[in-house]
Amino acid sequence: MQSTPNFEQFIPDYLAKSAYQGFQASKKAFGLLHKQISDRLTKVVVPEQGTKSKPLSPETLNKLQQKVNQLEETDWQDAQNGVYPTSLLFDNPWSDFFRYYPEVWLDMPKIWERIQNKDYQKFDSTIDREGYPAYYLQNFHYQTDGYLSDLSANLYDLQVEILFNGAADAMRRRIIAPLKQGLAEFPHLPPQQIKVLDVACGTGRTLRMLRGALPKISLFGTDLSPAYLRKANQLLSEISGELPQLLQANAEELPYLDNYFHGITSVFLFHELPPPARQQVINESFRVLQPGGTLIICDSMQAMDSPDFQTMMDNFPAMFHEPYYRHYTTDNLQQRLEKAGFIDVQSENHFVSKYWTAKKPIS
Numbered sequence: 001m002q003s004t005p006n007f008e009q010f011i012p013d014y015l016a017k018s019a020y021q022g023f024q025a026s027k028k029a030f031g032l033l034h035k036q037i038s039d040r041l042t043k044v045v046v047p048e049q050g051t052k053s054k055p056l057s058p059e060t061l062n063k064l065q066q067k068v069n070q071l072e073e074t075d076w077q078d079a080q081n082g083v084y085p086t087s088l089l090f091d092n093p094w095s096d097f098f099r100y101y102p103e104v105w106l107d108m109p110k111i112w113e114r115i116q117n118k119d120y121q122k123f124d125s126t127i128d129r130e131g132y133p134a135y136y137l138q139n140f141h142y143q144t145d146g147y148l149s150d151l152s153a154n155l156y157d158l159q160v161e162i163l164f165n166g167a168a169d170a171m172r173r174r175i176i177a178p179l180k181q182g183l184a185e186f187p188h189l190p191p192q193q194i195k196v197l198d199v200a201c202g203t204g205r206t207l208r209m210l211r212g213a214l215p216k217i218s219l220f221g222t223d224l225s226p227a228y229l230r231k232a233n234q235l236l237s238e239i240s241g242e243l244p245q246l247l248q249a250n251a252e253e254l255p256y257l258d259n260y261f262h263g264i265t266s267v268f269l270f271h272e273l274p275p276p277a278r279q280q281v282i283n284e285s286f287r288v289l290q291p292g293g294t295l296i297i298c299d300s301m302q303a304m305d306s307p308d309f310q311t312m313m314d315n316f317p318a319m320f321h322e323p324y325y326r327h328y329t330t331d332n333l334q335q336r337l338e339k340a341g342f343i344d345v346q347s348e349n350h351f352v353s354k355y356w357t358a359k360k361p362i363s
């Protein structure tokens, strides 16, 4: 079993901060370079793809840089304040990076073919598509086999890191402080009896962060994709601490008893759901949360809170296959949460993400 290195023990603070900033800067440079090359290639092979997006103004790019700087500062401060160990800031799937980065390039001709043929529901004939909701059977982000193959699961984390210029984990970590605050509602319980569920856990990146921040609590994860759950199981087995319990399930029908969890998180799921499914996932989260429990949702920013980034929000579904994103950006999740029975609904933004924190009332 391997755990992330304990930086606090041998790097002084001022060097650790520079190391963190350098690490983030190198991921950003890598992401930008990758996108520049792959966008150029895509435009050569599929010229119409080049006409689908609008360029961002220098002001927007400037604002984005400010937002990413703020995100990194908050991330650093949360580690300094003990919300999670500093070592989490440096957690990176290096072996997967070296093993699968070439596959990201090798997969591109298949992506171009699907873009050219407008073929967004294409799956290998060996993939069993029985039992999934129709809205799920899509090549989200033009991914080969959608969420339903080991290849897709192996490439996913890398693709997300590239998409967000290395800021994906820093955005995921923004759920930890509000979750810990929510769990403080249960001071009488020993940590082992605190149960937290990550809905649509994917390859387990959020669970990995949660394990680092809350080493003793009982963690659970569900996702519809067996391949992503296999990957999550592999990646979570590498770190110390009890293995989270993973289950394949539709988030619209969570396979748990009423009032079971003390906290629920969900990261980057809601923009991939059609509106009725968004409401149903919120209703189910309400059902399986204990009174006093907290739900934290992290997803893309929305039109109402980031008008400066409207062009970016328009470009995203135009460039990637994201059939429910446009509606998501105008959906009122606060209203949906209150409709389900949640109270004290609060939201905040970090970089290109938005976070909702909501409580299940005690009575």
Ligand SMILES: C[S@@+](CC[C@H](N)C(=O)[O-])C[C@H]1O[C@@H](n2cnc3c(N)ncnc32)[C@H](O)[C@@H]1O
Pocket: 136, 147, 160, 172, 199, 200, 201, 202, 203, 204, 205, 206, 222, 223, 224, 225, 228, 249, 250, 251, 252, 266, 267, 268, 269, 272
């Ligand atoms: C964009 S990924 C996010 C994964 C992960 N939470 C993360 O932070 O990277 C969306 C995930 O939601 C899962 N998913 C989509 N619809 C679902 C549903 N109805 N029930 C359960 N999982 C679902 C997909 O299989 C995929 O793993």
